[in-house]
Amino acid sequence: MLDEAPTGNFGTVHKETDHDVVIIGSGFGGIAMAHYLDELGLSDFTLFEKADTVGGTWRENHYPGARCDVPAALYSLSYAPEWSWTSTYPLQPEILAYMQRTAEREGVTLRTHFLTEIEHAEFDQDRGTWTVRDKEGNSKTCRVLISAVGQLNRPSEPEIKGRDTFTGSVFHSAEWRHDVDLTGKTVAVVGTGASAIQIVPAIAPDVEKVVLLQRSPAWVFCKDERDIPVSERLTYRANPDLMQKQREELYEVFEENYDKYIAGTKLNIEFQEECYELIERQIPDPVLRKKVTPDYTPGCKRILASNEWYSTLARDNVAVVTAGLEAMDGDEIIDSDGGRHKVDVVVLATGFKATEFLQPMTVKGLDGVDLHEAWQGEPEAYRGVSIPGFPNFFVMYGPNTNTHNSIIGMLEAQARYIARKTRFVLDNPDQNLMVRRAALEGFYEEMTPKFDKFSWSGACQNWYRTESGRVINNWPDRTRAYFELMEANDDESYEIVPTLNASEPANCEPAE
Numbered sequence: 001m002l003d004e005a006p007t008g009n010f011g012t013v014h015k016e017t018d019h020d021v022v023i024i025g026s027g028f029g030g031i032a033m034a035h036y037l038d039e040l041g042l043s044d045f046t047l048f049e050k051a052d053t054v055g056g057t058w059r060e061n062h063y064p065g066a067r068c069d070v071p072a073a074l075y076s077l078s079y080a081p082e083w084s085w086t087s088t089y090p091l092q093p094e095i096l097a098y099m100q101r102t103a104e105r106e107g108v109t110l111r112t113h114f115l116t117e118i119e120h121a122e123f124d125q126d127r128g129t130w131t132v133r134d135k136e137g138n139s140k141t142c143r144v145l146i147s148a149v150g151q152l153n154r155p156s157e158p159e160i161k162g163r164d165t166f167t168g169s170v171f172h173s174a175e176w177r178h179d180v181d182l183t184g185k186t187v188a189v190v191g192t193g194a195s196a197i198q199i200v201p202a203i204a205p206d207v208e209k210v211v212l213l214q215r216s217p218a219w220v221f222c223k224d225e226r227d228i229p230v231s232e233r234l235t236y237r238a239n240p241d242l243m244q245k246q247r248e249e250l251y252e253v254f255e256e257n258y259d260k261y262i263a264g265t266k267l268n269i270e271f272q273e274e275c276y277e278l279i280e281r282q283i284p285d286p287v288l289r290k291k292v293t294p295d296y297t298p299g300c301k302r303i304l305a306s307n308e309w310y311s312t313l314a315r316d317n318v319a320v321v322t323a324g325l326e327a328m329d330g331d332e333i334i335d336s337d338g339g340r341h342k343v344d345v346v347v348l349a350t351g352f353k354a355t356e357f358l359q360p361m362t363v364k365g366l367d368g369v370d371l372h373e374a375w376q377g378e379p380e381a382y383r384g385v386s387i388p389g390f391p392n393f394f395v396m397y398g399p400n401t402n403t404h405n406s407i408i409g410m411l412e413a414q415a416r417y418i419a420r421k422t423r424f425v426l427d428n429p430d431q432n433l434m435v436r437r438a439a440l441e442g443f444y445e446e447m448t449p450k451f452d453k454f455s456w457s458g459a460c461q462n463w464y465r466t467e468s469g470r471v472i473n474n475w476p477d478r479t480r481a482y483f484e485l486m487e488a489n490d491d492e493s494y495e496i497v498p499t500l501n502a503s504e505p506a507n508c509e510p511a512e
Helices: 026-039 090-103 194-201 230-238 240-261 266-282 284-292 307-314 373-376 407-427 438-452 479-488
Strands: 019-024 045-048 118-124 129-134 139-147 167-170 184-191 209-213 318-321 325-329 330-335 340-341 345-348 362-364 393-395 432-433 494-498
Touching: 019 026, 019 129, 019 407, 026 045, 026 090, 026 318, 026 407, 139 330, 139 407, 167 307, 167 479, 184 194, 184 340, 194 307, 230 240, 266 284, 266 307, 284 307, 284 318, 307 318, 362 373, 407 432, 407 479, 432 438
Parallel strands: 019 045, 019 139, 118 362, 139 393, 167 345, 184 209, 184 345, 209 318
Antiparallel strands: 118 129, 129 139, 325 330, 330 340, 432 494
């Protein structure tokens, strides 16, 4: 709880606040943010985490087969290289253990209030402070507030008619019921996204039957996945430079894949042909082949990686139904075409509420303005981190910062940037830093035209866009462009909001 301080001595607390900095969330974003604050000597911060351990999405998603689709050598923190990965694409427990070890080593765990969900945050201009309040009503104050709750942290479940009549078990993939034994059962999996393509191959050998409800198929490619022998791991341990070289090479490979998401490019066309060939090789049945072949340009939806997907769909005990889930009735589910299927378990691999940034938390800035009311369903932030009207407040993995490359690099770039801004705020107790609205508008004026060339701005449905069709999740450029942007001086983009009871007038300009 908020009134139960973590143990440890991490510097002098600001005389008018409980902490200089509060970070909400302890996934990769929160862990990286803590590191870069420490690096600048900004040691008086604390984290609040709704669960009982660090880990973010890798704590929440523990379904069978869960693993990252970016190689671990790249999907890891640059300052915490790991030589002991057992696979090029390790499973979820290994990634979570890595995060926990890193958090422990960096002192993040000691600074974290666990089982504490923040529901309200409000800025007080009279004092130049933020107050955060948890669900139990306990509160703490700080000068700088940083949200690191991410984009993929709230499961999206469809409204299902007759769900209360279903006699079997129903759960979301991010809320996996390990107490439900699937052995010998008939299992319906709803969805064909990034979770489903890992779950279905993992459970298919053990269940009686899988009924896969597919509204639209995904573009899927094979990945260079292999176990890493002990001798190779020990070589990495003895030669850290070799690990760094591998990371850099992988980064360049993923960066080159940028063109894959742009309709009509050579790489986009070649990728489509490769996927066609993969379907031809792994699915001999022409009827099934037609079902699983997308009718949209690669990149319009998230491109997925799996070496077992198509071969699993071709199994005798897997049935692909080209319809969504409409209703439940006793021991049956009813698809949107009216078909009935008798099943024991329903797994909702239906994704997350990715466009509802910072929900359900209430955040109020200057003059009590509510962030969600200000956004009106169309979240936006300068460089993905700063919002006009909300001084000393920063967002990690905010609007338009999702990427085709490893998200870890984006998070670290944001953490370094936010740490520098935080240092300015803490060095100037009577001044509060807020991005100018003109800077936000200029940022979007430059960025928005870049969306048009991407496949994910096309006609297909995806989780990157709001109901109006506006893309609010993805970054429309190479990650290198974002890194350069976040390192560039942007003092002129911010203004000073004075603390109203300050003894001296505000006359200082922000500095990097």
